[in-house]
Amino acid sequence: MKNGIILVGLLIAWGVPASADEVMVPLAQGGEWITSAHRASLTARPDMCLTADFESGIAIRADGHGIQIRIINSRWSLPAGVIGDVAISVGGWKETFKIDDNTDTMINSEIDEDDALAMFAAMDANASMSVTVGKAKPFPVSLVGSTKATNAFRTCAGLKGANQAPGVNPFSTQP
Numbered sequence: 001m002k003n004g005i006i007l008v009g010l011l012i013a014w015g016v017p018a019s020a021d022e023v024m025v026p027l028a029q030g031g032e033w034i035t036s037a038h039r040a041s042l043t044a045r046p047d048m049c050l051t052a053d054f055e056s057g058i059a060i061r062a063d064g065h066g067i068q069i070r071i072i073n074s075r076w077s078l079p080a081g082v083i084g085d086v087a088i089s090v091g092g093w094k095e096t097f098k099i100d101d102n103t104d105t106m107i108n109s110e111i112d113e114d115d116a117l118a119m120f121a122a123m124d125a126n127a128s129m130s131v132t133v134g135k136a137k138p139f140p141v142s143l144v145g146s147t148k149a150t151n152a153f154r155t156c157a158g159l160k161g162a163n164q165a166p167g168v169n170p171f172s173t174q175p
Contacts, residue, residue, distance in 0.1 A: 028152035031145025032056070035152040049156035051149050056141040058131060060116070062157035067116045069097060071133055072106040082107060084134040090143070093122035099134075107133060117159060120150050 023042050027035045032053045037046035052059035057072045069086060082102045086109045088095055095118075097109035111119070123129065124147050132138040153159075 030148030033149035
């Protein structure tokens, strides 16, 4: 239940609108990672996909405008228009992204699809990642069990890539 309460609070904080017809559908959970899809109605296609480790405050969000990395920290008190970077390191993969938007407790960085796919591939092959926001001390994020959630995110967001999850695809002609 703790994760459910945290999920609702963070979804509100991350700007997920809510109305009587809208629905946030949980898709998968692996380790501390949870993936959900927002739909305008129960029968509509997802218009926003979110995978997050709510314990660490990191999320990856995709919608019709692109892919973003969002980091939330309730202890922050950020002014408007923060300028800086977010550095992410997973195994041998390292990349730095410019902060392009923020609230008082959250920063946002756009990430292109190629970087997202490379990051997910590194996440699938490693047990942890390191995140550095601005000049703050890096913090670790566990990736143990995350592949199930990140595969669901890639499918939801329509990202290409090798989602090598166990199971059978009934639409594939491959044996």
